[in-house]
Amino acid sequence: MRTGNHWLRDMAFLNQRTLGVGVLLLGLSSAAGATGHLLDLSLEELGDIQVLSVSRKAQRLADTAAAVTVITAEDIRRSGARSVPEALRLVPGVQVAQIGAGRWAVSVRGFNSRFASKLLVQVDGRSVYSPMFSGVFWSAQTLMMEDIERIEVVRGPGASLWGANAVNGVINIVTHKAVATMGALVRASIDDRGKPELAVRQGLALDGGGALRVYAHSINRSAFETAGGGSARDEQTGWRTGFRLDSAATGADHWTVSGDAYRQRSPEVLALGSAGSAYSPFDFEGAHLLAQRSWAMPVGVASLRGYVDYADVVLGALAGATVYSGDLDFQHRLPASGGHEWIWGLGLRHQQVSVRSEVSVFDFMKDEARMQTFSAFVQDEIELLPQQLRLTLGARLEARNTTRPQIQPTARVLWSPTSRDTVWTQWSRAARTPSYGDLYASLVTGSQPYPPFALATLVSQANPQLEPETLNAVELGYRRQFERGNAEAVLFRHRYSRLIGNTLGGVRTPGRFPPLPEVILLRDNHSAAVSEGVELGGELSVMRGLRLGAAYTAMRFSFDASDDPVRAGASDTVANRNADHWLSAWARIDLPGAQELDLQLRHVGALTGQPSPGVAAYTVADLRYGRRFGRHLDIALSITNLFDERYTAFDSDYFPSAYAYDRRRILLTGRWMF
């Protein structure tokens, strides 16, 4: 096993060299920066000039008093990401751990888990956060990557504007308008284990300037390995089909209707404590229909969005859950006047959760629950000094039938001393309302020695009295746009209180798996924690055809000490799932003849206190070679984990299973567009 030190030293070497070249070139071109000769060229000739293009991310975000990173369609394509979590590795502050073939743990600023309860993820404004599991089932979020226009990642609380569960962060996936995906696209790929995938998409122009696209794609991802080298039997298969219809746009008026339906199967071998293990497929199916319209009001611009969503998961013969959601959201942005820029909105959400369980591992207090949430928000951006100093005040009220209403305020100051520099600071209070799972689901979480017993079954016990968890967050950030790149640095401190933790609820003998006794871990609101750290990110166009980027995060995440050994143990378990540093770095190289070479390095520090054999630090390199043939065809060869490092990134929580290990994967992809 290699140590982090070697790795850092090598990185330093890399930096020295590339910086050297970069500085040399910066010097060269500033001397020859005159626009003069360009003015004599015709429009046609101008179109042939190659530029040193720079990601405009920082500039686009220059006015935002929040730690926001945008992943563009180009970033996604060149990273070779086949799923959203893979693309998120490019963002500082986001912790991405692959548990198995289709299983992921993704979180922002701590609390990493298979179901990160404090992270909101939405696709075109539709929440994909499950109220059943208090998190996102990433196995079911198999989007067609070519449809994604951008992914906006907001680190830190975004609750005042975005709403429920936007406590640690918001991941906002935005798909292309239909008019941007005209013509036909066929993608076929095969990996080195012989698993093929196919995707087809057709875009059509409609009379009157609107457009429609329809698509379908299959998912077929090969299994990970067990510690012994056999198959972890967690291969992911499935399909998704959908459409998006956009009206013509002139001025502020347009509407969109979109929908999809999917089925996914992601089996795993569940470790059921003393009851042994069970091979059990997770079968997901779901569908949604969304409509959105924006229009010009007498003053300002309004938008109304509504959707219905169905999501079902069946865990083999063991259990199942169905969630129906209906959501209506109204937003009104007023034009800036007198230095104030107001935006306000109202939201209404109805969710119905029904569950079934055939085994004593999962136990639900209620078979069905209905949750109604009402929310209202208002935000004012106040210009204190024109173009220089801006104050944003906002608050969201959220009321749900199951808990007390919560007010989530935020105050942000943005200072732009020059047109290239931005400094911001913010304070926010956010709250997470307990989900159905927190309130009503009891689960066996494993088994362990519990003196005087040699082994006991641990049961996390439901508590319908739970109150919302709260967060106070402060942040200080700096962004700079260079002629050839951008950089950002963010310091954050999140103070969580009234966290849902565990205390001893009693010991039952015999428990549900006789002869073992059962230790009841009752959920309550008495835990507290702090996460603090630094997030660094940057991109640089070293020269034409060579772009470099990096994202680094160092984080300290700890719970308040407790005399209660059960609480302390549960807190440690949650804290230990987070690495204290991670980094990714990439180089995007354009070679002559429409060829592309993309290199990506990812390093994640070790997770401490994990069950044997543990999760060690790992460094993995990914390589992608792409080549375009004319206008209609491109071929890419991607090698993830180039040097075939055998590693595991996470110990599956909620649904415990043995560690799964990843090896080198090779994927050949062809894409036809006509």
Add this chain to the structure above:
Amino acid sequence: MRWRLLLLLLPLLFASSVRAAPPPTEYQLKAVFLLNFARYVTWPDAALADSEAIDICVLGRDPFGEHLTGLEARQAQGREVKVHFPAAPEQAGECEVVFVSASEQRRLNAILRELEGRPVLTVSDIEGFVEAGGNIGLVTVDDRIRFDINRNAVSAQHLKLSAQLLKLARRLIGQEGD
């Protein structure tokens, strides 16, 4: 492992650094495009009556720096070109060309609404600009600057674009203007 990777990377760095003239930066070239657009648009006569010059305005954070102001006093359609930085979209109605900076992405709908129906050519490099109802969207493809045109939106601003401009567009969306 790491050494192998560096060996892979470094020759590429040096190989591609042996090039002739350094390329212009993105906004240096985009500034020239803006000037050129101003040469290929027909405004209603009343629109040009208010001032002698063709006014190019930048809304939001200025990404051009001296590259755009350096074009002042150049000519377009026999008139001088002036660059302005209005603080709000309602002050941009008198401009002939408005460039919406990427920093204004969140306010894009409100800006387009404010300028709707005015004889103003809207240009931006915000992704999805023409789809949102903007006139000309600048896109960077293979390190070259291309542009898309929304013809519905152009005719809604009472403007006419020359056939040459339409011919060079990467993508035309919407119907032919009347």
